Amino acid sequence: MACRISELVLDAHDPARLAAFWCEVLGYVELGREGDDIEIGPPDTGFGGPQPTLVLNASTDPKPAKLGLHIDVSPTDRDQEAELARLLAAGATHADCGQTGEESWYVLADPEGNVFCLLKKQIPAA
Structure with missing residues (x-):
């Protein structure tokens, strides 16, 4: 048995703005909100489908100069x-x-x- 990527989590100062951007880029839709966090993913599939969802995690932490991923x-x-x-x-x-x-x-x-x-x-x- 192997794992597969089910979601990617990206810290965001403005999750709504990034969610709108990545929905436009990927053809995704908003799947849900938990507090200020927003999960987006493929329409009609959502979490667990063949493509990973993207979670925009509200964070006020400073961003590193370069992400490792x-x-x-x-x-x-x-x-x-x-x-x-x-x-x-x-x-x-x-x-x-x-x-x-x-x-x-x-x-x-x-x-x-x-x-x-x-x-x-x-x-x-x-």
Whole structure:
């Protein structure tokens, strides 16, 4: 028997803002709230489905300069350049973590500065 990732928890100064951003990015919906924490996930599936949910955990702790873990996303219904434009319009920003410019991915940050990468390869939506 093995484990699988069921949810990812991300500390957030403004969970509602990050939930809205990641719902737009991933096509997720809000699944529930517990206090100021918000869980989002795939519509009609929720917790325990094939994709992990994302919990935006309210925190006032200072963020570390660099998280030890980051999220990679891949386009599902458009090419990388079109998806990059969509993510930037949703509130992502370019982030510099020492890339050479020769990478096949883009390094971006969400509205709270959490770094994530947009990969080139298009994958099926589910």
